[in-house]
Amino acid sequence: MDIAALITWVVTALGGFYMLGMWIQRGGIRQQRTGASRLPAPVVFGHFALAAVGLVVWIIYVVADMAALAWTAFGLLLPVALLGFVMLARWVPVYRDRAASAATAQGPESTVPAERHFPVVVVLAHGLLAVVTLVLVLLTALGIGGS
Structure with a gap:
C-alpha cells in the first residue's frame, strides 16, 4: 500500500505542479497586487511546499520503513488538504464566472484571474x-494492508 500511496502522490504532484506553472505563467503572482487572482500566493506556495516536503518524507518512509515517518507524512498532508480545500473554494466562483464572462465581452486578458485557465x-x-493519497497514507500509517 505504501507504493500505491507513492504512485498516487507523485501523479497528484504532477497535476499540482502543472497548475502551479500555469498560474505563474498566466500572471498569478503579479495579480496579487491588483486582486485579480483569488488564490493568495502564500496559500498556493504553502500548499506546494508542504506537499513537496511530505512527498520527500514519504519516499524516505518507503525506503526506511519507519512508522514515525509515515505519521509525519500524514501529519504534513492534513494542512496540505486544508489549503487545497481553501484554494478549491476560491477557484469554484472563478470557474463559474468563466461561462458568464464568455457571454459578455471581457476586458483585457490581464484582468482574467490566472486560475481561470486551469x-x-x-x-x-x-x-x-x-x-486517495491521504487515505492510503493513513491506512499505511495504521498498519492496514502491509507496508
Whole structure:
C-alpha cells in the first residue's frame, strides 16, 4: 500500500505542479497586487511546499520503513488538504464566472484571474487523487494492508 500511496502522490504532484506553472505563467503572482487572482500566493506556495516536503518524507518512509515517518507524512498532508480545500473554494466562483464572462465581452486578458485557465479535468483529478493519497497514507500509517 505504501507504493500505491507513492504512485498516487507523485501523479497528484504532477497535476499540482502543472497548475502551479500555469498560474505563474498566466500572471498569478503579479495579480496579487491588483486582486485579480483569488488564490493568495502564500496559500498556493504553502500548499506546494508542504506537499513537496511530505512527498520527500514519504519516499524516505518507503525506503526506511519507519512508522514515525509515515505519521509525519500524514501529519504534513492534513494542512496540505486544508489549503487545497481553501484554494478549491476560491477557484469554484472563478470557474463559474468563466461561462458568464464568455457571454459578455471581457476586458483585457490581464484582468482574467490566472486560475481561470486551469483545466477542470486537472483540478478534479488532482483533488480526487489527493483524497486517495491521504487515505492510503493513513491506512499505511495504521498498519492496514502491509507496508
